Amino acid sequence: MTEAENAPDDILDRPIRDEDGAIDAGLVEQVSQAVLLSDLTTLRAIVADMHEADLGALLEALDADERPRLISLLGTDFDFTALTEVDDSIREEILEELSAETVAEGVRDLDTDDAVYILEDMEEADKQEVLGKLSPAERIALQQGLDYPEESAGRRMQSEVVAVPPFWTVGHTIDYLRDTADVPDRFFEIFVADPAHHFVGTVRLDRLLRTKRPVPISELVEEDRRVVKATEDIEDVARMFQRYNLVAAPVIDDAGRLVGVLTIDDIVDVIEEAADDDVKQLGGVHADEELSDPVPAIAKSRFSWLFVNLVTSFLAAAVMSLFEEQLSKLVALAILAPIVASQGGNAATQTMTVAVRALATQELGAWNLRRFFTREMIVGLINGVGFAVITGIVAAIWFGSSGLGIVIGIAMIVTLISAAAAGVLIPLALDRFDVDPAIASGTFVTTVTDVVGFFAFLGIATLWLGLA
Structure with missing residues (x-):
């Protein structure tokens, strides 16, 4: 009988994922107990037919000390492809606890792209020790991928390809595909x-x-199929896959020799990673931050941009201090000023998000920049007028001053137009100086809108209401 047939029915019948798509808590508890008791029958029954994505989720749900023990207990029954599905920090922790022999045995049967993905973040000495446990052919194939730059197509490619000479016949090729094991x-x-x-x-x-x-x-x-150079940036390759609806593409070296293949499953991962990085960086979070990271590492990575934001906030506060006398004369100004600045910040963030994404996907260039900028300025004007009417009426009724309503209305128009301009020009300027706009735009855009919002509102109020 097989291990699965010997396993209790409650193990075989238990779902892998719950209704929310998370790994089932009961299943995690069963695996944890089986690891503690070294119960191979239960472990093999659970993971025998488990997809690598589910196995990766299971690893992440286990305690740190249980993960390498599970892999060691299962031996060759553990699918090392699952390590490509876990957070980088978790994978590094697991690999540190496993012997070089175990890792070498695990990556031996993987596609080269998955094996390289697992090995690339290991310490150089540990990596070479693992490679030393492999056969010369296996070692050369993996070393080839590891020698390419980190974000290149060569690092992501699969070196196992089906290649035949042009003088073969169709029959010869089909027989080769049927009879060749590798x-x-x-x-x-x-x-x-x-x-x-x-x-x-x-x-x-x-x-x-x-x-x-x-x-x-x-x-x-x-002969006209799209080809990829091994040194080409992988995100550029991903855009090519999107643009031409490719399923696979050959990878060549500088001499035009066929060295590997990129397939759509690799590209989907690249697109997902790029989108994930953009979302994090727009929020001032380091692209490498993961849910499994320890508290000190997270606090350290976020501190720098919070510090920059603090410094720029003092700039906005300095603008308000220029109107200290006016604020003391009319308390309503202090109440309403943050509304103008906040509205401008939100509007600028909307424009900035569109601009940064367009730059990342290479949809924004010299050919359509003028049209994009003009569109955003018109949108800023329309929204500025709309919110000028709303905030002006509310302010006039709230404080019983039509003049104050007119002031905040004019300030709202000025601020939202300025926000639209900042949301486009700041990402473009950062991109021109080779600074990632996804990382740095938010802080500078917020500063500009705060300064313009406070200065416009308080300056107009000083002139209109005679508070000088």
Whole structure:
């Protein structure tokens, strides 16, 4: 009987995920107890058919000391692909506790892209020790990927490819695919390369299977397919996949030799990571921050931008101090001033978010910059007029002063137009100086809108209401 057949029914019947999509708490408790008791029957029954994404979620739910013990207990039954599904910090902690032999055995049967992803963050000495436990062919394949820059296509590619020479026939190629054991488990097209392994073109599987066996492969080759250089930035490659609806793309080196393949599952991960980084950085959070990070590391990473924000806040406070006498004469100014600045900050954040995202996806360039800027300025004017009417009426009724209503209305228009301009120009300026606008834009945009909002409102009030 198999381990699964020997396992209790409540294990086999238990769902892996709860209704919210999180890993089932009861399942986690069962695994935790099985690890504590070294109950291999239960562990194998649970993880035997578990998808790597679910197994990764299970690892994250376990206590830190239980994770490496689970892997050691399962041995070859543990799918190391699951380590690509966990937070970086958790993966690093697990790898530190495992022996080089265990890691080498685990990555040996993985696709090279997954194996490189697991090994790349290890200490260099530990990495070389693991590589030393592999065969020369396996070591060379992994080292090739590790030698490419971190954010390059070469680092993400899978080196296992199906490549045939152009002089083969369709029948020869099909027989090769059937009889060769070391072809990838999944592939979407066949690459054609000359005897020196220079990339020639691709052949779609559907066309291969619909063609007579005697036909030469050279007659089926598509030479105009998109190719990727191994040194190309992976986010640029992801945009190419999006733009041309690619499922896979060959990767070549500087000499035009075929060195690997990128597939859509790798690109989906890249797109998700890029979007996750943008969201974090727009909020002033370091892109590498994860839920599993310890408190000191999180506090340290967030402190710098909070400090910058504090310094810029003093600038806004200094503007208000210029109107100290006017504020003392009319308390309503102190009550209403933050409303103007806050509204401007929110409007600027909306514009900035669109601008930063457009820059990140290369949708904003010299060809449409003027149109985009004009559109945002018009939107700022329309919203400024709308909120000028609303806030002006409320202020006039609240404080019984029509003059105060007119002042805050004019200030609201000025501030929202300025906010629109800042939301576009600041990200563009930062991008021009090679500073990531997703990281730095928020602080500077907020400062500009606060300064403009306070200065416009209090300055107009001083002139209009005669408070000088």
